[in-house]
Amino acid sequence: MDGNEPITRNGQRIPNGMLQENYPRNMWWVAAHSREVTSKPLARWILETPVVLYRLEDGKPAALYDRCPHRWAPLSEGHVDGDKIVCPYHGMEFNSEGLCTKAPTQHMKPKRAEIPSFAVREAGAFIWIWMGEQDSIDCDPPEVDYQVDPNWSFLDGYYEVAANWVLIRENVMDLTHIAFLHKNTFKQNDWVTPPDHYMEGDTVCYEQDFDLAPLSPLFCAGMGLPEDKPIKRTQKGRMPSLAISFSDWVVHDPTPEPDARAEFVMRGCHIVIPSVRGKTHYFWGAAFDVPSITDDVAEKTKASIVVAFDEDKHLLEIMQKQISKDPRGLDFLEVTLGADGAGIFVRQILNKKLKAEGRPL
Known part of the structure; x- marks a missing residue:
């Protein structure tokens, strides 16, 4: 501490903000242990955001916002079909980029049926996720190969x-x-x-x-x-x-x-x-x-x-x-x-x- 930090009214130099939204988004966080993420959707709240995690056919992990844009059913209650995750409510399918590829109850794909996707990396024993701006990723997850x-x-x-x-x-x-x-x-x-x-x-x-x-x-x-x-x-x-x-x-x-x-x-x-x-x-x-x-x-x-x-x-x-x-x-x-x-x-x-x-x- 260099002594130049502002002093709050209670004498605390640097607030810890533990009662506030105090988490950075533009960094790698752990989403799950590698063994938790399979072809069966996994629901997890991360940074006050509902996330669904699953694996694609090639074994790579994927992560989407866990809410269908139709009537907001959790996609984690659905199932994975190949590289698509299928909503349990009306069968809408989404790819790993969050784009709706099929709405089986109609011929046309609904416009704007898109949900956020998140970059994920598998490193060591864990799956890491970047919840912030996806174009701001400027580093890899921390080195954990020893695991x-x-x-x-x-x-x-x-x-x-x-x-x-x-x-x-x-x-x-x-x-x-x-x-x-x-x-x-x-x-x-x-x-x-x-x-x-x-x-x-x-x-x-x-x-x-x-x-x-x-x-x-x-x-x-x-x-x-x-x-x-x-x-x-x-x-x-x-x-x-x-x-x-x-x-x-x-x-x-x-x-x-x-x-x-x-x-x-x-x-x-x-x-x-x-x-x-x-x-x-x-x-x-x-x-x-x-x-x-x-x-x-x-x-x-x-x-x-x-x-x-x-x-x-x-x-x-x-x-x-x-x-x-x-x-x-x-x-x-x-x-x-x-x-x-x-x-x-x-x-x-x-x-x-x-x-x-x-x-x-």
């Missing part, structure tokens, strides 16, 4: 969280809360000092070295390490996009067993997508640079992560509910701590993008 790399083991999960996406994004960019909110689950209780935070181009980064200490039991099994063994670790975080961030546990075992590995990486992945007002799609991932962990280890690790992330979900939803009901809303004093450096960068990027789209907070 489908056979040299990594990738676990994932999904939550619908009844909280604004900004709350979740800031939560995962400041992991000093792990020592408090997750003291009985993560048990990484040495994480009480703020990391160094900085920008690399448009990517928010943080980094922090830790002294020898037992690793969080959530990740020991995936690395084949005992839960009580002191190890050296470096935490490295990156947010290449408001939609996705990574947190790497870079682990060094100073006294490995004979012929055993001494270096490991566990990469946490946090994906947020605004849904309907006040709700967020949250996809998480945990990847080990281990070619194939056993099913037992995968199930144990995933179950432990879910217990910990349930704690985040519970608190964030209570925060959203209380703030929404409080008549003071965002006018209440908000104090920024030293560990909020990466979160402040998040707000700067968010406000910059919204300003570019003519929608400043």
